[in-house]
Amino acid sequence: MELNLKGRAISYSEPALFLLMALYGAILAAFDLLFKQRRPQDLLNLSKFADHAFGTFWLMVAPQLAEREVEKGVPALVASASGTIIEIGPGSGNQVSRYDRSKVTKIYGIEPTASLHPQLRENIKRAGLSDVYTIVPCGVQDVDTLRRYGVDQEAFDTVLSVQVFCSVPHPKETAAALWKLLKPGGTMIFYEHVKSRDLISSKVQDFYNIVWPYALQGCCLNRDTARTFREAGDWAKVDIQFSAAEDAWLAIPHISGRLTKAS
Numbered sequence: 274m275e276l277n278l279k280g281r282a283i284s285y286s287e288p289a290l291f292l293l294m295a296l297y298g299a300i301l302a303a304f305d306l307l308f309k310q311r312r313p314q315d316l317l318n319l320s321k322f323a324d325h326a327f328g329t330f331w332l333m334v335a336p337q338l339a340e341r342e343v344e345k346g347v348p349a350l351v352a353s354a355s356g357t358i359i360e361i362g363p364g365s366g367n368q369v370s371r372y373d374r375s376k377v378t379k380i381y382g383i384e385p386t387a388s389l390h391p392q393l394r395e396n397i398k399r400a401g402l403s404d405v406y407t408i409v410p411c412g413v414q415d416v417d418t419l420r421r422y423g424v425d426q427e428a429f430d431t432v433l434s435v436q437v438f439c440s441v442p443h444p445k446e447t448a449a450a451l452w453k454l455l456k457p458g459g460t461m462i463f464y465e466h467v468k469s470r471d472l473i474s475s476k477v478q479d480f481y482n483i484v485w486p487y488a489l490q491g492c493c494l495n496r497d498t499a500r501t502f503r504e505a506g507d508w509a510k511v512d513i514q515f516s517a518a519e520d521a522w523l524a525i526p527h528i529s530g531r532l533t534k535a536s
């Protein structure tokens with residue numbers, strides 16, 4: 274086990290920085306509701322306020338996170354998506370400019386955070402995808418709404434998930450449901466932050482995770498998402514890797530890869 278005390282100290286402080294930014298996002302959202310939108314009643318509606326606070330936080334950090342993803346190979350992963358695509362949790366649309374337009378037939382972006390929809394819509398327009406991209410305003414577990422939008426079983430060539438499985442409420446059931454949405458031979462493509470392989474770092478994650486989900490809309494730092502994906506259904510090909518550009522002891526390590534559904 275590599276120690277690298279200085280590197281660890283910097284990396285272990287990163288979740289604290291995100292928590293501070295989430296708090297700053299909540300303060301900005303409260304000011305916005307009180308003084309700009311003049312809707313103080315929304316402060317008492319927990320789900321509306323949480324949506325606005327998370328949206329404000331995410332709009333602050335999303336551009337920097339998109340830049341970091343370049344060296345982790347995320348743009349090439351997204352560009353490999355083809356046919357009829359489900360993008361779960363597109364957020365403000367960090368990934369939309371990375372699609373290869375010539376390979377895309379239709380995209381359903383399943384995004385429950387309403388305060389991110391205006392920026393997502395703007396990025397879809399900029400990427401020239403307005404005619405093929407439909408925003409589905411619900412969580413991926415909301416099967417009734419998905420069905421109303423025409424999201425049916427065995428109808429999709431690609432499922433794309435970029436930093437979303439940390440947040441979905443029932444990861445095992447959700448991964449199995451996404452497997453069912455894929456056509457035989459379809460591909461699930463992903464880049465996710467996950468539980469660390471390093472013992473000390475995994476304990477640091479467990480510690481932060483006491484408050485992390487409350488501050489960041491259900492996000493968890495310590496999920497074994499590789500296992501969740503592997504066990505979601507019958508895959509013909511499994512390719513899951515920890516990011517080669519990251520040290521194993523990082524507090525927020527990532528996996529990426531693709532899974533091909535058996536025919």
Ligand SMILES: C[S@@+](CC[C@H](N)C(=O)[O-])C[C@H]1O[C@@H](n2cnc3c(N)ncnc32)[C@H](O)[C@@H]1O
Nearest residue numbers: 362363364367383386412413435436437440441
């Ligand atoms: C960390 S952000 C990532 C956004 C985007 N995928 C990207 O690469 O920039 C996580 C996103 O997942 C969304 N999310 C959270 N829970 C979800 C759920 N149950 N179903 C679908 N999306 C969800 C959040 O609203 C947020 O936009």
